[in-house]
Amino acid sequence: MLNKRKIINDPVYGFISIYSDLLYDLVEHPYFQRLRRIKQLGLADMVYPGALHTRFHHALGAMHLMGQALKVLQEKGHLIWEPELEAAQIAILLHDLGHGPFSHVLESVMLPGVPHESITLVMMKELNRQMNGRLDMAIQMFEGTYPRRFFHQMISSQLDMDRMDYLNRDSFYTGVIEGSIGADRLIKMLDISKDQLVVEEKGLLSIENFLHARRLMYWQVYLHKTLLSAQAMLTQILYRARELTENGEKLFATPDFARFLKNRFSLTDFDASTDLLESFNGLDDNDVWASVKGWRTHSDPVLSKLSEMLLNRNLFKINFYDSPPEPELLDQLREQLLHSGISESEVPYFLITGETTNWAYAKEQDPIRVKMKNGDLLDIADASDIPTIEALTKIVRKYYVCWGKNVSLRG
Amino acid sequence: MLNKRKIINDPVYGFISIYSDLLYDLVEHPYFQRLRRIKQLGLADMVYPGALHTRFHHALGAMHLMGQALKVLQEKGHLIWEPELEAAQIAILLHDLGHGPFSHVLESVMLPGVPHESITLVMMKELNRQMNGRLDMAIQMFEGTYPRRFFHQMISSQLDMDRMDYLNRDSFYTGVIEGSIGADRLIKMLDISKDQLVVEEKGLLSIENFLHARRLMYWQVYLHKTLLSAQAMLTQILYRARELTENGEKLFATPDFARFLKNRFSLTDFDASTDLLESFNGLDDNDVWASVKGWRTHSDPVLSKLSEMLLNRNLFKINFYDSPPEPELLDQLREQLLHSGISESEVPYFLITGETTNWAYAKEQDPIRVKMKNGDLLDIADASDIPTIEALTKIVRKYYVCWGKNVSLRG
Amino acid sequence: MLNKRKIINDPVYGFISIYSDLLYDLVEHPYFQRLRRIKQLGLADMVYPGALHTRFHHALGAMHLMGQALKVLQEKGHLIWEPELEAAQIAILLHDLGHGPFSHVLESVMLPGVPHESITLVMMKELNRQMNGRLDMAIQMFEGTYPRRFFHQMISSQLDMDRMDYLNRDSFYTGVIEGSIGADRLIKMLDISKDQLVVEEKGLLSIENFLHARRLMYWQVYLHKTLLSAQAMLTQILYRARELTENGEKLFATPDFARFLKNRFSLTDFDASTDLLESFNGLDDNDVWASVKGWRTHSDPVLSKLSEMLLNRNLFKINFYDSPPEPELLDQLREQLLHSGISESEVPYFLITGETTNWAYAKEQDPIRVKMKNGDLLDIADASDIPTIEALTKIVRKYYVCWGKNVSLRG
Amino acid sequence: MLNKRKIINDPVYGFISIYSDLLYDLVEHPYFQRLRRIKQLGLADMVYPGALHTRFHHALGAMHLMGQALKVLQEKGHLIWEPELEAAQIAILLHDLGHGPFSHVLESVMLPGVPHESITLVMMKELNRQMNGRLDMAIQMFEGTYPRRFFHQMISSQLDMDRMDYLNRDSFYTGVIEGSIGADRLIKMLDISKDQLVVEEKGLLSIENFLHARRLMYWQVYLHKTLLSAQAMLTQILYRARELTENGEKLFATPDFARFLKNRFSLTDFDASTDLLESFNGLDDNDVWASVKGWRTHSDPVLSKLSEMLLNRNLFKINFYDSPPEPELLDQLREQLLHSGISESEVPYFLITGETTNWAYAKEQDPIRVKMKNGDLLDIADASDIPTIEALTKIVRKYYVCWGKNVSLRG
Secondary structure (H helix, E strand, O other): OOOOEEEEEEOEEEEEEEHHHOOOHHOOOOOOOOHHHOEOOOOOOHOOOOOOOOOHHHHHHHHHHHHHHHHHHHHOOOOOHHHHHHHHHHHHHHHOOOOOOOHHHHHHOOOOOOHHHHHHHHHHHHHHOOOOOOOOOHHHHOOOOOOOHHHHHHOOOOOHHHHHHHHHHHHHHOOOEEEEEOOOHHHHHHEOOOOOOEEEHHHHHHHHHHHHHHHHHHHHOOOOHHHHHHHHHHHHHHHHHHHHHHHHOOOOOOHHHHHHOOOOOOHHHHHOEEEEEEEOOOOOOOHHHHHHHOOOOOOOOOOOOOHHHOOOOOOOOOEOOOOOHHHHHHHHHHHHHHHHHHHHHHHHHHHEEEEEEOOOOOOOOOOOEEEOOOOOEHHHHOOOOOOOHHHHOOOOEEEEEEEEEOOOOOO | OOOOEEEEOOOOEEEEEEOOOOHHHHHOHHHOOOOOOOOOOOOHHHHHOOOOEEEEHHHHHHHEEEHHHHHHHOOOOOOOOOHHHHHHHHHHOOOOOOOOHHHHHHHHHHEEEEEEEEHHHHHHHHHHHHHOOOOHHHHHHHHOOOHHHHHHHHHHHHHHHHHHHHHHHHHHHOOOHHHHHHHHHHOOOEEEEOOEEEEEEHHHHHHHHHHHHHHHHHHHHHOOHHHHHHOOOOOOOHHHHHHHHHHOOOOOHHHHHHHHHHOOOOHHHHHHHHHHHHHOOOOOOHHHHHHHHHHHHOOHHHHHHHHHHHHOOOOOEEEEEOOOOOHHHHHHHHHHHHOOOOOOOHHHHHHHEEEEEEOOOOOOOOOOEEEOOOOEEEEEHHOOOOOHHHHHHEEEEEEEEEEEOOOOOOO | OOOOOOOEEEEEEEEOOOOOOHHHHHHHHHHHHHHHOEEEEOOOOOOOOOOEHHOOOOOOOOHHHHHHHHHHHHHHOOOOHHHHHHHHHHHHHHOOOOOOOHHHHHHHHHHOOOOHHHHHHHHHHHHHHOOOOOHHHHHHHHHOOOOOHHHHHHOOOOOOOHHHHHHHHHHHHHHHHHOOOOOHHHHHHHEEEEOOEEEEHHHHHHHHHHHHHHHHHHHHHHHHHHHHHHHHHHHHHHHHHHHHHHHHOOOOOOHHHHHHHHHHOHHHHHHHHHHHHHHOOOOHHHHHHHHHHHHHOOOOOOHHHHHHHHHHHOEEEEEEEEEOOOOHHHHHHHHHHHHOOOOOOEEEEEEHEEEEEOOOOOOOOOOOOOEEEOEEEEHHHOOOOOHHHHHHHHHHEEEEEEEOOOOOOOO | OOOOOOOOEEEOOOEEEOOOHHHHHHOOOOHHHHHHHHHHOOOHHOOOOOOOOOOHHHHHOOOOOOHHHHHHHHHHHOOHHHHHHHHHHHHHHHOOOOOOHHHHHHHHHHHHOOOHHHHHHHHHHHHHHHOOOOHHHHHHHHHOOOOOHHHHHHHOOOOOOOHHHHHHHHHHHOOOOOOOOHHHHHHHHHEEEEEEEEEEEEHHHHHHHHHHHHHHHHHHOOHHHHHHHHHHHHHHHHHHHOOOHHHOOOOOOOOOHHHHHHOOOHHHHHHHOOHHHHHHHHHOOHHHHHHHHHOOOOOHHHHHHHHHHHOOOOOOOOEEOOOOOOOOHHHHHHHHHHOOOOHHHHHHHEEEEEEEEEEEEOOOOOEEEEOOOOOOEEEHHHHHOHHHHHHOOOOOEEEEEEEOOOOOOOO
């Protein structure tokens, strides 16, 4: 059909084109349309009000970059067939299907032990079934079983199209322009050597910049203190809601969300029932917000207080530490909370500890390879003329304490 | 307090600063925080996936432009006191408080006869009460009773900070860059003459560009066919939901939303009860989406079908006409719908007609005045050297028919 | 050769790729390298200090847009051969070869009756000779003799790649962002119908915006008063230099420039001698500035005064009028100049009149055709829903007087 | 005078405002207007065709940033008087006055032992004389004798407004967007502590990014191989021209340039004669290019060959090495050159060795201080949580060999 709308405006890249009918049909599918209602960065708009972009837009962007990158590789003389080109774009388009709303927050409470990658795969297989096997190659690439390895690396590695798009897009929409990575140039520097995705030597500095930008985005955005605090609060809200539900309390919730509040599902449940998949596909940011809003007036003071605070952006105080917080500090905060009318059993909802890590370059796991002019492949850390990349291989760990300052539960 | 966070990242302007504690407290107020959950452009992300920016960000942006514009006027020698500067920023910050989710759609079904401007005023007055009269001057400026008229013109006129921000911001987030207006230069060209907001002669072309860009944004974004279709569908969904509710059917809905579904309120109800104001303040985009999602599985086939279609972006077909559509055309479409199993009484839910207008420059109502180098004030249409502005004073009206093609209600 | 550098950074488009060896060799040719030393906008940096971009960069940009546009046409199903793709890119790459420095200024004084298009053609033919006929098709396209007409329209028409790049680029480098045209979208809207370049109906508003932007750029940049004044001064300087030279005075000048100062060449002289072509190819902005700087200390007071004024941006005053200036006004200015020590015969160097026109849309000459959804081709002015385009077909003429205020020639 | 044009378009910052009449008069002065004709990056447009921005625009940009930064400091409660604000803007506006064309190239050949900073100071003092001492405070700030030290640090340090603008501007015009530094945010993070310019702790990552960006810009732009090659060639051209001149050969040159070719001046010569200063002020890029163009046809084969090669961008080949090049390599290249008809004495013009260093952060010399939340001042390298900054303190040195491959001097 020629009148399918195949060009999509994108403030980041100008326009995104959808190159085939199959890609278009996937975009139109309810599984993919659901991603319109799931923000890429969850609660980050509490810190960066522009950070409202969705997984829908990100997935389209990653597909766009995949198309660009494969064209660059073709121009460098690598044979890439049309079916491969389409399959790689499908794989990256669908790579985030299995994300629920507020990804890690919701996963940790509602679906512990069911990683979103696994749900993605269940959904891709269901789509493949509906489309009579036309996603076979895409699924192979996604899983890493397709013979030409570099395709999988373009979908999932330290230099994949997923990262390139999300760093680019998150930097754009948060307004943290120091996080911009120059995806255009990075892509032009990609090459294939020994069936691996590599970077040309002249792209060395661009890759260094990419890794620094990534580290910066972690501290400045993904691990921003205020965001961690908001996430901690939402986590506590969900735990409390589940606890109350399991204790038989009646709680307002949207229908699909209620199902996940009441039950504890495992991955096999998803395999067993497409009906559960449909419920999962019914979940998005709106369910969480609508429910939290409904809970503002619930009779349980913990649930209602936390819900109201989160809605009005009245967030917990949070401090970072280089080592685990001293017991004395925690005792002191606990005392304060008890004094303000919070009972012993409620304290854990208002005093949270945690840790967070920033690992800019996971050298051992999945090195980024640079093709030197003499043809050698070097790990980027070895190719650089100064030890900054080496420094980025260090995992930086921070500990935090997060608590409800001046919270008063009872009158 | 010095540690209040007073700088906000904005992809459009870089940074937005909040200049006073009072402004900061207003931003923190639940009334204003609610705007985080109301998208500026409602359903427009169905066409432009980046168009997810909120009324919260827009209001901050308009406040920013107000600050910039008043500084420009000060530099041109006009005396503007600090309290006026703050009051004008407050007025523009709060000017959209009274918007509900999916503004005109929801208003037309749920609150006919209660314009959002009136609710804004009720909310501003309530805030003023809470803040012991500190918003008096801002309210005067908003209502147009403050003696210096130009303040009101900066808040509400064809050249106000509201429009400048929304055109700028909508163009940015949709990616329709032809709609960019050069707000920076426009603001530098503002002046005051005879207590009126005017534009310097050398800004003439910038204003022409502004009006052309506005016209373009109307057709390209605000009145985009696909958006009108989605809005028509949401309108029908809400009418159906209300109809069913009034007929005693049980419908899932979030608590605050349920109150508005069940009752028909007038403006006096808002004045009478701050409790109603609180319910209104509980409404945002999430309620609508969560409810529509809940209705997908409702037993009423009209409600469930329409809800599912909207969620999956399976939209009605829509055509534009220069004159009201011929009865023959409508009859023909009606026939098709009846054939596909839709009953006579259900047809209106699947066949909608309407009209829409684009009035780029409302010359008579509220002229834009240009201060010529000789001091004269001219209407912009008279100051231009070609009759393009005159052409923009024409109201362009289009008629549309929107219908569910290939919809089948029964098996 | 694989190690040819084929990617060029461009702040406007990100990167420009050179697609073939022949294109690369043309870029490397001294005829094309000369364009590095000729600013696209001549003296415009006196008003917009960023407007320093060269004809070299513009020509590369136009080649880039040509490549993009032809790919769009291919994707729409039009058959375009590789040799055609290359030829069209060559033609647009070379379309400005024949420009001298400060194009119209220098042409009017030094090469009256020798339009730059003609010199371009002479140079293209010389290149074709050197390259053994490989530019045959490009030259046909440039001249309009290639059978498929739309290629010529892409090189030279109201919607050609030349304009798209220069409006885009000039807007970018001047910082006059209201002049931005959305070249990306325009190009995606191009199509071919009946062998003509046309625009799809859905691109109508983008074309309207393009024409408005073009009009704005004319007044705001190309015909900016201060720029016209600077151009008038440089014109007078060159006339004086030539006059003195013809009177036998010795004047500093760079060698190639001296040849053009001393002689009056016609187009046939260029055909007759490649040696003259080499001299022409030796001319660029540096010759003019270096000579003007040398003339600051010349004994002729007119030449030295004007040269010094231009160098230090001490420009003539200039006023615009809607009708030819009254003789009384000119008499009065002449009196002032005589009083300040300028002799009767020198007055014409310090008092200049002229006229300038802005013709946003030359409808009759070369209409822009819109392909309506029903297949009809309409002139854009007829396709628009309001008469703004019609208004743009009006030629706006302004008259100016430009004079040296407070110039004192003697003591 | 109110009608002085005080707003200047800038593609980088939008608009630059000139805040006082004195600043405006300095901008209008011939010393400053000359900077219009000196490109910031000399020959870099041979690699990045957009890199044509001038020292004029850079100086205005640095003045703009100074104004912004001082306002930020005022908002943080630091008292800064109007005269200080103006003086600091003057100092940064004029800080590059003493640059000649192609700065380091020309300096090394023509003015060895006369650093441009010294000439800047001579010129500032001459301006101060002409302006009756109104630049006294600005000169103190520039020299570092003004009591409040942070002003000097804002003019000249590792975090000065000079660097911020040039990195920003060079990144913008080259199109190397990975070099973007987020000047907006950096400036908002500045503070004063103990009379020193410091950065707030929350700006730590922005500073890290700034240093990485700076390192990248050095390798990618300032020390780009092709640029070094072009600079080496221009250096050899100037040496040859001077050698020929000193041997009594007649050479075409623009008048002011000829004076510097013929004589060897020291700094005291500048102090002694404002006439020499006027000659220096007569020098700009046009003199060099015009002369090089004139030399294309000179009878000396070395001068003409090198000049023609540079003009047509037919550049020397260049290789980088981590250690000084082996004598064998140089011998081999020398042999090649002798074989191609270059005489022993001419070889040094066609075979050049050199070294270049990139020192991203000069920790010991001039540390960047971070003000921690507890009030401590830490060196940035100590404040960072990973040792990347420490890595940047390493001086990276590269050696290069640059030679005319396939050059043939005689027929």
